[in-house]
Amino acid sequence: MFDHKFFSRIDRRTLIGAGICFALVNACKVESMKANFDVVLFNYLNRPIFELLIDETIDGSSDKYPGTGSGVMMGISLALGAKKVTWRLSGPPGMKNNGDTVTSKNSPELVSIRGGKYLGIHVYPDYTVELIPSVGFPQVSERGQLEMAEAGRDHG
Secondary structure: OOOOHHHHHHHHHHHHHHHHHHHHHHHHHHHHHHEEEEEEEEOOOOEEEEEEEEOOOOOOOOOOOOOOOEEEEEHHHEOEEOOOOEEEEEEOOOOOOOOEEOOOOOOOOEEOOOOEEEEEEEEOOOOOOEEEEOOOOOOOOOOHHHHHHHOOOOOO
């Protein structure tokens, strides 16, 4: 017959050991799921923005298009995956909603690409955001160019 005490001890030890291994493997995965970027912010709104945050990190600001996409925030470490992006509206004194915090309508997905050093953050007039990693310095996005042309705000 079976010795139930022996099997219950093995089951507990096995479960505890498996739990510890699972925790260690996941801890290693969490660390490896981060990427370092030099970040460039592109603002396609008709007003400046400041204090752009991704999951409460990065503190970027940008003038409105076309005066956007030239500042670089270097060495930013971000976890990969869905992101919460917020920013505050700016503009001349007395402009409606100055200082209001906006949360992107979407949850953009941050991915890493082989050799990717840069991350372009693109904020669009419909309050959606694209996170576009690149090997070279980020440029105005295709969508941003189209939206600015449609709005009559393209600059050449």
